[in-house]
Amino acid sequence: MSWLARFEVDAQTARTHDIFDNYAWHKRLWECYPDAPDAKRDFLTRIDPLEGAFRIWMLAGRKPQHPVWCPPEGFALKEIAPSFLSHRFYAFDLKANPVKTIVQRGPNGETLIHPNAKRKHGKRVPLVKHDELRAWLIRKGEVRCRDKDTGLNIPGGFRILEEMPLEISPMVESHFRKKGQYGYHGGVQFRGTLEVTDPENFIKTYQSGIGSAKGFGFGLLLLAPLNP
Structure with missing residues (x-):
């Protein structure tokens, strides 16, 4: 069972509740589950700034309460x-x-390896070029992520219909402050048409989200069924 919630909040109300960035929204959205303040996050969100307001989406396995x-x-x-x-x-x-x-x-340019034989990774950097963003989304349909325990690829269960229009917005920086430290995430909006190739894994993708920074309002798929 899944629930989709929509919250529309004007900017003045958000300021009254000290909501100034995506991390503040992240903390406030936990108030939809007052009986489980220490639970592991099991919901996805999306934060859309509007003119003088915000629209927030939440996809959750547990029924959220009205905050x-x-x-x-x-x-x-x-x-x-x-x-x-x-x-x-x-x-x-x-x-x-x-x-x-x-x-x-x-x-000497060699890849550094951990004692467990895994590669050492450095920092994450945002993708900004149109071709890189398009390729990234197509890959997510093929491989959503890797299993942390086995290292095996987990399929996304879908493919992007490349013969249909695919809108890719320019990257927008979303700044936040967490525990006195400042940071940002690069948000990109994709709009297009997809075909489900593996129903079981597609449902898992829908429930788990796509990409990183899911706790900060990224990765939630908004869907509208289409007739063949």
Whole structure:
């Protein structure tokens, strides 16, 4: 069972509740689960700044409660029927944090290896070129991520229909402050059409999200079924 919630909050209300960036939203959204403050995050979010307001989406396995910072008229909740994820084609809207990890190399250009035989990784850097972003999204359909225990690829369960238009917005920096430290994530919006190639893994992708920084409002797929 999954739930999709939408919150619409005006900017003044957000300021009243000390919500100034994505990390503040991250903390406030936990208030939808007052009985489980120490639980592991098991929901995805998306934060869309509007003119004088914010629209926030939440996809969750547990039913969220209406938080005090959201006006009653701005809160909407819908249970997602299993049949919703049984279609072959979908129009999608994804706000993601596409990055690549720089591999650490030695003085002679050799790849540095941990004692467990895994490569040493450096910092993550955002992808900004259109061709890189397009290739990143296509790869996510083929391989969503790697299993942390086995190292095996986990399929995304879908493919991007490249014969259909694919909109890729310029990267927008989303700055935040966490524990006195400043940082940012690069957010990119993708809009297009996908075909489900592996229903079981596609459902897992929908529930788990795509890419990194999921706790900061990235990775949630908004879907609309399409007729063949």
